[in-house]
Amino acid sequence: QMAIDVLHPGKATVPKTEISEKLVKMYKTTADVIFVFGFRTHFGGGKTTGLGMIYNSLDYAKKNEPKHRLAKHGLYEREHTSSKQRKEDRNRMKKVRGTARKIIHNP
Amino acid sequence: MLDSDLPNAVTLLKNLQEQVMTVTAQVQALTKKVQAGAYPTEKGLSFLEVKDQLLLMYLMDLSHLILDKASGGSLKGHAAVLRLVEIRTVLEKLRPLDQKLKYQIDKLVKTAVTGSLSENDPLRFKPHPSNMMSKLSSEDEEEDEVEDGHSEASGKKSVKGVSKKYVPPRLVPVHYDETEAEREKKRLERAKKRALSSSVIRELKEQYSDAPEEIRDARHPHVTRQSQEDQHRINYEESMMVRLSVSKREKGRRKRANAMSSQLHSLTHFSDISALTGGTAHLDEDQNPIKKRKKIPKKGRKNKGMRSEQLTERERREDTKEEARHCQDPEEEGWRALAVLPGPQPVFC
Numbered sequence: 001q002m003a004i005d006v007l008h009p010g011k012a013t014v015p016k017t018e019i020s021e022k023l024v025k026m027y028k029t030t031a032d033v034i035f036v037f038g039f040r041t042h043f044g045g046g047k048t049t050g051l052g053m054i055y056n057s058l059d060y061a062k063k064n065e066p067k068h069r070l071a072k073h074g075l076y077e078r079e080h081t082s083s084k085q086r087k088e089d090r091n092r093m094k095k096v097r098g099t100a101r102k103i104i105h106n107p
Numbered sequence: 108m109l110d111s112d113l114p115n116a117v118t119l120l121k122n123l124q125e126q127v128m129t130v131t132a133q134v135q136a137l138t139k140k141v142q143a144g145a146y147p148t149e150k151g152l153s154f155l156e157v158k159d160q161l162l163l164m165y166l167m168d169l170s171h172l173i174l175d176k177a178s179g180g181s182l183k184g185h186a187a188v189l190r191l192v193e194i195r196t197v198l199e200k201l202r203p204l205d206q207k208l209k210y211q212i213d214k215l216v217k218t219a220v221t222g223s224l225s226e227n228d229p230l231r232f233k234p235h236p237s238n239m240m241s242k243l244s245s246e247d248e249e250e251d252e253v254e255d256g257h258s259e260a261s262g263k264k265s266v267k268g269v270s271k272k273y274v275p276p277r278l279v280p281v282h283y284d285e286t287e288a289e290r291e292k293k294r295l296e297r298a299k300k301r302a303l304s305s306s307v308i309r310e311l312k313e314q315y316s317d318a319p320e321e322i323r324d325a326r327h328p329h330v331t332r333q334s335q336e337d338q339h340r341i342n343y344e345e346s347m348m349v350r351l352s353v354s355k356r357e358k359g360r361r362k363r364a365n366a367m368s369s370q371l372h373s374l375t376h377f378s379d380i381s382a383l384t385g386g387t388a389h390l391d392e393d394q395n396p397i398k399k400r401k402k403i404p405k406k407g408r409k410n411k412g413m414r415s416e417q418l419t420e421r422e423r424r425e426d427t428k429e430e431a432r433h434c435q436d437p438e439e440e441g442w443r444a445l446a447v448l449p450g451p452q453p454v455f456c
Contacts, residue, residue, distance in 0.1 A: 003345045038350035043365070051348055 004036065006048040013041050013048055029054060033061050035069050154208065158201060165194045298382035305378035333364040 008014050020034045039050035055061040062075060070076035093101050140146065168187045176182060302308065313320060344350060353361075379390050390396055 001348050038344075040350075051345070051350070053348070 001051070001053045004039075004050045004052050006039075006050070007046065008048065009046045013039065019050070019052075023052065023054065027054060032073065033058055035061070035065055035073070037069060152208075152212070154201075154204065155212075158198075158205075161194055161198055161201075165191065165198070168194070295382060298379070302378070302380040302382045305380055307377050307380055308383075331364060333360060337361070 004019065006014050006019065016036050016039065019036050019039075020031055023029075023034050023036070024031050033055040034052065035055075036050055036052040039048050041048045053065075055064070058075075062070065067076050067078065071078060168191045171187045172182060172185065172191070175185065175187075182188060340351060381387065381389065387397075
């Protein structure tokens with residue numbers, strides 16, 4: 001894990017894909033175990049500071065990275081039910097006892 | 108005089124003769140042993156060999172000199188003297204080396220004599236890294252490691268015990284003894300320090316000092332509270348590898364601090380050096396004007412019967428203003444409600 005300082009005088013903030021490419025070249029790993037985040041450009045432009053992590057293997061990465069970062073790499077899919085729906089279902093379940101619960105949970 | 112010395116001289120000479128006999132006997136025995144090869148020195152320290160040879164040569168030259176002197180010759184310009192001087196200088200130069208090697212030679216000798224290391228030998232106290240790892244807890248290695256081939260060192264990095272209970276640190280509370288006067292003094296000292304490094308004083312220093320003018324791209328001498336907090340935040344983010352969110356208040360503070368420093372504010376508004384000149388400060392650390400605290404008199408004063416008569420006219424008027432603002436309880440009996448508000452009825456809020 002590292003703190004990354006990017007110097008880009010005259011240009012806009014460098015996108016994360018380019019930065020991970022550069023890291024691939026520097027550390028000779030693959031791009032799928034590199035995770036960079038939190039880039040903030042200093043006032044006046046020209047310098048950006050961010051954080052980055054490189055894992056030894058994809059398994060370690062899947063275990064240790066937070067889900068939103070994995071989702072950005074396409075390794076994780078979060079469920080798209082709204083929380084309101086879920087809460088309504090749960091409250092309906094609470095009213096019934098026994099096997100009828102299963103039916104309500106999976107209609 | 109010579110007569111009294113004669114018997115002493117004779118006895119001395121006899122002693123000398125005896126000693127010379129014993130010495131020659133010993134030397135002859137030694138030479139026989141050396142020639143027989145009883146002292147092999149090939150595997151020894153070459154430094155000590157050199158020293159041996161030099162000492163022997165020294166002795167030989169000395170004895171040569173003594174021989175010459177005893178047979179009546181003069182020592183002036185003798186070749187042996189020069190040789191002696193040379194050997195002496197070399198021996199002197201060898202002495203510090205000898206000092207440095209002394210410890211090792213002594214240890215070697217002791218080991219050779221006893222056959223093993225002594226009890227107090229520091230070499231026996233080697234570090235045992237296997238003792239440092241806790242054998243009770245299970246190892247839970249960190250997965251996300253530093254790259255560049257440091258993966259072998261992963262065992263050292265975080266040996267966390269899975270079943271360890273968190274014990275909070277025992278901190279001893281210290282009595283808070285600072286009085287208002289001490290706090291004032293501390294504030295004054297800090298203001299003085301800040302004033303000393305302000306632009307006014309710096310320019311005065313440059314004007315009157317003889318040192319050459321330095322143009323430096325230095326960091327701001329005033330570490331304001333905001334810049335310190337920023338630095339603290341950056342350090343935390345980089346060490347914990349997270350990005351902290353900034354609240355609206357923080358954003359406003361930061362904007363204000365940046366605006367202060369980036370405007371031409373610093374050209375016209377000089378920093379406060381009242382700490383050095385005496386007098387009260389108009390601006391505090393963050394360039395905010397210091398507000399004077401207004402004394403808001405308490406409502407309960409009117410209930411103190413005896414004291415109420417000692418209130419001055421002004422205070423009575425102030426109190427009534429306060430009362431007129433707040434809700435008035437018409438049932439409250441106070442001399443003020445009757446005396447000062449005679450005309451109109453008391454107002455219901």
